[in-house]
Amino acid sequence: MAIEIEFTARYLKQACGLQKDQRKKLAELLIFLSRDPFHPILHSKKLSGSLSGYYSFRINRDNRVIFSYKNRKKIVLVRVKHRKAVYR
Secondary structure, eight states, X not given: OOOEEEEOHHHHHXXXXXXXXXXXXXXXXXXXXXXXXTOXXXXXXEOOGGGTTOEEEESSSXXXXXXXXXXXXXXXXXXEEEHHHHTO
16 A cells, blocks of 8 residues: 655755756655655665654665655655755
């Protein structure tokens, strides 16, 4: 059973700013995310500190997506940015 994915306006704006190849890779990774948020290809991890309750996964070496669970069947994508900026 697939998990539903929701997007915040902030996430959509940031995703549109990604380069074309990064957007394509992100679209492919969202398929994995909807099937298993902790699939090894995603390198998902639970965040701590001020981002406690959130999780992140990698698009590539430099870019990350932050997400949270709305409930057991729905994930909300919050933001997508370079790894040095996304956790701020």
